[in-house]
Amino acid sequence: MTRARDHFGDMMAVCGNLIYQVPEEQGHPDYLLALNDFIPEMMVLQALICQGEMSAMFRFSPSNDKPDVNVSELAGQVLSLTKAPVAGFVVIAEIAGLVGANLIQSPGKIGDQPVLDLFEIRDWLSFSGEKVFAGEQALLFGVIARASEIKNSGLLKPMPSHPDLAGHMHAAVFPYQPMPNGKIDIKQQTDKFFAGYPPLALMHLIDDDRPVQGLGESSFIRGACWFAPITNTEILP
Numbered sequence: 001m002t003r004a005r006d007h008f009g010d011m012m013a014v015c016g017n018l019i020y021q022v023p024e025e026q027g028h029p030d031y032l033l034a035l036n037d038f039i040p041e042m043m044v045l046q047a048l049i050c051q052g053e054m055s056a057m058f059r060f061s062p063s064n065d066k067p068d069v070n071v072s073e074l075a076g077q078v079l080s081l082t083k084a085p086v087a088g089f090v091v092i093a094e095i096a097g098l099v100g101a102n103l104i105q106s107p108g109k110i111g112d113q114p115v116l117d118l119f120e121i122r123d124w125l126s127f128s129g130e131k132v133f134a135g136e137q138a139l140l141f142g143v144i145a146r147a148s149e150i151k152n153s154g155l156l157k158p159m160p161s162h163p164d165l166a167g168h169m170h171a172a173v174f175p176y177q178p179m180p181n182g183k184i185d186i187k188q189q190t191d192k193f194f195a196g197y198p199p200l201a202l203m204h205l206i207d208d209d210r211p212v213q214g215l216g217e218s219s220f221i222r223g224a225c226w227f228a229p230i231t232n233t234e235i236l237p
Contacts, residue, residue: 008045008106010202012170014090014141015187017194018042019172021202023103025126029172029199033191045107048143048155048168050088054186054226056081060093061222068096068219071169071205072162075144077225079165084229085149091140092179092189093223097131098138098171099215100203128203131215136200137176138220139193142169143230161209161217169205171218179224186226 009023016034020042021027032040058077060069078089104126144167147158156166175197179189208215 005106005109009103010170010204011042011044011047012139012141012172012202013040013042014139015190016040017190019194019199019202021102023106025104027104029202031194031199033194046155050143050228050230052228054090055228057183057186057224057226059222059224060220068221070217070219071140071142072159072165072207072217074220074225075142075165075167075169076162078144078227079146082227082229084231086143086145086230087227088141088143088230089225089227090186090190091138091142091220091223091225092193093138093140093220093225094176095133095136095138095173096219096221098133098173098203098205098218099128099131099208100171100205100218101125101127102201102203127206128215131218133173133201135176137174137193138171138223139174139190140169140171140205142167142205144169159207161207170202171205172202173200175200184224189224 007023010021012019016039018040019029019031021029034040062068074091078087103124105124143156144165145156147164147166150156150166155168158166174193177193177196205218207217
């Protein structure tokens with residue numbers, strides 16, 4: 001753990017494939033594919049882990065009166081369809097714009113220092129100053145819950161613009177690749193992205209509802225969403 005202290009950064013794994021964002025200001029993501037009996041492993045400080053099969057999927061696309069879909073709309077649809085208080089979901093979609101942040105220094109360096117103030121946070125996190133990566137493709141993993149069902153969860157936080165929802169979502173960005181129409185398999189599609197062009201970024205998604213200056217939510221143009229209820233919620237950190 002001591003040797004890894006300076007290297008803790010954002011990470012995400014879907015269907016065994018792993019992407020890790022190096023905690024540097026100009027850092028690029030690294031990634032490993034699950035292949036045959038090889039499953040990448042990661043040493044982590046904290047993580048949300050979901051196991052099991054996805055229950056179902058739905059597709060979404062733009063319409064004349066709605067050119068894109070916000071991430072909160074996708075999350076709300078997942079909870080509505082599962083009829084569960086907590087659910088996990090994976091989205092592959094064309095990006096309209098992402099709003100997020102990533103670590104630029106490892107939290108392992110904080111040690112016994114006092115809690116960071118507002119100005120010091122800028123030395124540890126990089127925020128998107130505008131909606132980014134429009135036209136590229138996102139692989140998103142998230143856990144979403146009814147805020148009333150979550151008590152003292154460290155990783156599921158209420159969304160400021162939708163306080164009835166609490167969640168935690170990461171999105172990996174890949175160069176755009178079209179997806180087949182109709183029903184598609186989550187593992188086949190995920191493997192396809194990791195086996196293609198390298199990822200461009202990994203972001204922790206943020207709901208920025210600041211008055212006037214706020215960027216709003218991440219949004220998507222068209223894509224697919226796989227989802228399932230989470231039945232063992234007592235282990236949520």
